[in-house]
Amino acid sequence: KKEADSTNGDKAKDNPATEDSHSNQDDNKDEEKPVKVEYANGASDSAIKIGTVGVQSGPLAFIGTPYFAGMEAYFNKVNEEGGVNGRKIELIKKDDEFKPDKSVQAIESLVFDEEVFAIVGHLGTPGVMASVDIVKEEGIPSVYFGSGAATLTEAGENFFPVQPNYVYEGKLMAKYAMDEFNASKIAVIYRNDDVGKDGLDGIVDGLKALGKSDVLAASDQLAYNAGDTDFTVQVQKAKSANPDLLIIYGLGGGTAGILKEIEKVGFNIPMLTTYSNADASFLAMASPGAPNVITNLHVMGWLDVSEAKLKPLNDAMAKYFADVPVNAYTMAGWVAAETFVAGVKQAGDNLSWAGYIDAMNHLKFTEGLAPEISYTTGVREGVTQMAISRVVQQDDAFIFELLTDFNAF
Amino acid sequence: MKSILQVDNLSMSFGGLKAVDRLSFSVETGSIYGLIGPNGAGKTTVFNCISRFYKPDNGVMTFCPDQQTYNLMDYKVHEVITIGLARTFQNVELIKTMTVLENLMMGMHSQLKCGILMQGFHLPSVWREEKMAKKKAMDILDFLGLKGIEHQLAASQPYGIQKLIELGRTLIANPKLIILDEPAAGMNGAETEALAKLIKKIRDQYGVTILLVEHDMGLVMEVCEKICVISFGKKIAEGTPEAIQDDPAVQEAYLGKEDEVHA
Amino acid sequence: MHVFFQNVIAGLETGSLYALAALGLVLIFRTTDVINFAQGEMAMFSSFIGLKLFTALGIPYPLAFMGTIIFAICFGYLVERVFIRPAHKANVVSKMIVTLGLVMIISGLATALFGIDSHYLRKAITLDNFNVGGVIIQPNALFIILITIAVMSFLFYLIRKTLFGIAIRATAQNETTAKLMGIPVGKITASSWIIATVLGAIAGLLIAPTTNVSTTMMGEVHLKSFIAAVIGGFGTFYGPVIGGVLIGILDNLVGFYISLKWKTVIVYALLIIALIFKPTGLFGKNHRKKV
Amino acid sequence: MLKLTDVNAYYGYVHALKGITLSVPRGKIVTLLGANGAGKTSILKAISGILEVRDGHITFEEAHLTSVRPEHIVARGIVQSPEGRQIFPELSVNENLMIGAYTRTDKKDIKTTLEKVYGYFPRLKEREKQTAGTLSGGEQQMLAIGRALMAKPKLLLLDEPSLGLAPLIVKDIFHIIQEINKSGTTILLVEQNAYQALAIADYGYILETGKIVHRGPANELRNDEKVKQAYLGSL
Amino acid sequence: MGLLKKKQVQYILIGLVLALLPFIFGFKRATVTMLDTVVIYAIAALGFNILLGYSGQISLGHAAFMGIGAYLSAFITMELQLPFLLAILLSGVVPMLIGLLLGLVALRLEGHYLAIATLGLGVTIQHIFKEWTGFTGGFSGAKAPYASIFGYAFKSRESFFVLAIAVLVLLSIFAYHFLTSKAGRALVAMRNSEHAAKAMGVSLFKYKLIAFAVSAFYAGVAGSLYMHLIRYSDPNTWGIELSLNLLGMVVIGGLATIGGSILGAAFIVIIPELLKEIPVLGEIRSLSTILTGVALILVIRFMPYGLVRVGKQIQSKRQDRKNKSSLKQQISKP
Ligand SMILES: Nc1ncnc2c1ncn2[C@@H]1O[C@H](COP(=O)(O)OP(=O)(O)OP(=O)(O)O)[C@@H](O)[C@H]1O
Ligand SMILES: Nc1ncnc2c1ncn2[C@@H]1O[C@H](COP(=O)(O)OP(=O)(O)OP(=O)(O)O)[C@@H](O)[C@H]1O
């Protein structure tokens, strides 16, 4: 299967991109020269131009900013070390304000005007969903989505989701609830949006698959709305359900608010929350308001956040983006970059789209923050292994302590 | 003569204040009828009841143009004009951002029959109607001696002219009865004289009945055939200008006793 | 039963926060007829200042609180001078657009200066909670409710009983005539922007322990404060307070007894229906222009 | 006391005041007469600083008024009762009057003036708490005059004070004007009720389309046949 | 020559020229997509201007109507497999009916009460978009095919631009006629003085409903076009931000003008993008947001009557100066 390295003109015909006239205009000329590497858009001997799209302004900038910074930090580091096979990575960033129409424009601009080699780390479900068709039609590789939308696993061969989707995480939560917490009754407080609803669906599915549907009653699935400031009702209801595990499927601010309310009413049971909250800045924000109950909190994790593993990230961030926090979003951006680069390394000089996709189909990347990222033809699950960490107090600070191994459902 | 407007036992109060108190009067068809009284006597309130801006506490108001009889209470404010009753306001209410011509055309509103979609698609019937309305408005402007300012903004006209425009806006609506609230306010002596002539001319030429409230006794005495004087919402006198002028109650409440009204 | 009371007490606290935010809004509305869309952003900015004073400079909380208020005074003055006054000839809707522009400027500035992280800020009162028959009451919540009542009474007095207050109302009704009467319209407007900004800062600092300090901290609160102001009626100062408390409590009761998912819809629907019956708010008087 | 020299003012394209020169001597009543749209109101607006004076200048007690802000002009002692009443409709009668005294500080003194105004217009006293917007037209006119009196100005500008008032009150109004004048207030009076205005005024100006066409002592104007015919009417 | 004086002819000509621009200049695809959205927002803004600029009624929940149009269009073309033309028509009509309801609310509420109540209503409808997954797909969003008429699919951005411009021209002509006849006068009268309007026979009931209905129709049509351009809709698109943007468009462009709505839409959509494109600015965090805000404020400050009236504004300034200088001459002569 190593022929992939020596793609010739014929092989490039298989490249979905060939349909697109401008990407391979000089087909014939290349055929005359014998073993010349066929580059796709954006790739050359010295550089690879790629693009990314995400929210950089408006109320959701708090996601996109560290995310882009994480990605850029990795590329900066790689470039500083000489690039990948001598090729520097050029990242073109586009702000879509988390709006589907702007995201479509951004993708069009990257694909048709900038003619990038790949889209890396497209952030935000609405934008990703709106532009999926364009990306699919063009056949350009798209690596990593800052989106937990489950449908992306079936989007097509040129898509490489990495981050576990929320449904999958929910399923794993259900499994852990049984295996680790021996739960006989669960209550779930979830954020009433794409994130939380997918997560809840996953939990319900997972419990069903395990034959444990009865541990989570419908009345114990408690929604909160993004932006809510008062969690009395959810916590009161959760408390009166008398569960032995509380799953909080929410993002930072809301989760912190819920923890404060739990602290207030002294509701002392184990809690499990999503990987979105598995970062130090979440703890810094949430722990002062709930110093007692926060040690009951467990988080899912798909990344190895041990100090040793995080060191390159922390160093690079300190070097390039000292004022941007290192949180789950930064790590996500970093992993997006890692994954893309791993694919480039695997592809070697065969930087046609088909070549890259083929290389990704043989990827088994284990050196990064995520325990293992791999794809095979037709399989686009992304990361499927997650572990649980628990919050513990160390001197005055709170940190995560890994509790289990990385497991799949 | 038959009366075009019959007001019976009209009462209206605001909180504890009786602004109109069991007032009855009737206006004969084709006449010019004056309603006068001290400030705060309730004149404008009566007008507001007749034109349905206020809902009176009590009373019957019958409007009988031509052969029909309408109970005014059955009509909403915007419907009153369709049965032939138009009014002006004490504090001129012109449409400030419209030109003089457009303001007049507003008076034609209820006579233009084309529907919304017809207007949007600008069917021939629409532009015929618009043309007709424009012509009519120009005729009225001509009649009022206002030709030449039709494309200026109504708001930039001096107060007196604004009053005339408002008058024109009622005329264009083919009314049977016009009610005028202080038409001469803000006009000087010469202008008031001209207005008096105009009011009579309107009555004669357009065949409308006119009911007016006015504090300028010169005008009232000149044009009104019959006058009703109210004070604190109650009628204190009714009669011809001469009779009213000599009525001691009226003098005490309204005109002032000692000398003539004007120098 | 104590669950009911717990919900009501919490609703009262959250509602008071909405009310506090609403009062600044109402003041500006009463002076200039403008809906200040930037009220929330301004409160957010002031809160960041409070946070920085308290955490970065290590100033004791009460002093940091005072410092924030002093900042808010300057801030309000600056905003009025630089953005609002130059537009004083524009119509009301245009002025509203100016405040929309302000939203962008302030939130952009806050992002540039303070970053996009959320930060914890302590409560004003950190005494232990008390437990009244199973209902947990936070001293801080009582403090918030008290402050709300105090601010409301202050504004009521200011607007109803002082010449300054009459001048504010006169300016709102007719600026040109107000000038003709010798009212320094510019100063009056500036003062009310200053007071409103201070109110925003107080609201922000008190909300911060609940929402954390971040560029988005006021989003939902701001929206609810609009609704609170309208439900209670712009005409009075107790109206918006009752409006805010009503929203806070209804939100919890509907969430608890009817549906968490649909509570927003239900509460808003209830409020809109209430408005249809009381078009100028529950406590508003209907001033119709006399013809 | 007040001097206008060659004042020009515009509304957009409309040249409303064309080189107006006039003076109001201290302690006198001066009246401005003229047809609709002649520019009387515009002169008052220019004096009060709400209509921009493009050319020429206005001085008050020897000091320049041009480009002084309206509220400072009031502080210098010039107050007007504007055309169309312009009361604050949502304030009560009492509050409207208090606004009139905005530039004054002496509480006791204000109270005396208030009593005086209520004395002139007992109807206002009766309606002290009523929302001004619901007053009748004439009542609003009384309020507008009363509000201006509350400022206790040095120079009082009255724009058609008798508008919409009943004959009985009109008579009162002219008495009140005279009385105020006697107590030391200079008055610039715009009126349509020309006979009565000239009867109490010391001096008169007659305007036509933005220009002053006649001027002179009031009693002379009163007897000038041309003036009579053109502006005063015979009613 | 007389023909050229007619507004409808002018609109059609301008529309033709605009529609050809992408073909003539060969804009980049992303740019044409942006222009497509400009036209779409212009349609919505035009409707909103009829409501706010002409009739003086405010709505801060108008994005919801666009949303209804979008979802409906998706539903009709995807689920029911009915043709695009029917979808776009129904996407106008259904919001129009809901607009009538809003008109009823507006009959009771005034000014800021109406503004905030509609804001609340917008939030409510948006919340329904989130929860009613059967119709909207909830957060997964709804999808729709390319617009197609009689078998021709508007796949390329340029062809869609022609389609959108055609709709805009059509609706502009309708708006122009509608606003310059009886109905338009009635709306303006209602805005200026409800009392006078009523006394002249204008039924506030009828005309408030009409104003809301027409503007909701325009919004719905715009929503439908959006759906077939982006081919994806999620509930967050139809929130307060868009409603406020519509408000910004008509005020910036010029209240109570047809051209203003279009200029305003262009301003609000394009300015932030341009600012982001300036390389230095794009790098400094949130500077483009700040500058967009500044731009908004500057327009209000220096063009208080909107972009569309700048010409007139300059003209009258010039006139002012002329007055002044001629006066000086006059004065200096004698
Ligand atoms: N909405 C209202 N609320 C309270 N009082 C009112 C209201 N409308 C009118 N009034 C009072 O009712 C009385 C009658 O008012 P109205 O306007 O009818 O008087 P008018 O006879 O027209 O007086 P004028 O000649 O001064 O215009 C006045 O004293 C006025 O203050
Ligand atoms: N706001 C305005 N915009 C444009 N033109 C105006 C405006 N106000 C007044 N004018 C014009 O300026 C001229 C003078 O008006 P002004 O109001 O001073 O007259 P006036 O003598 O007070 O008349 P009246 O007796 O009607 O009160 C008039 O021709 C009028 O049309």
Ligand SMILES: [Mg+2]
């Ligand atoms: Mg009256």
Ligand SMILES: [Mg+2]
């Ligand atoms: Mg005048």
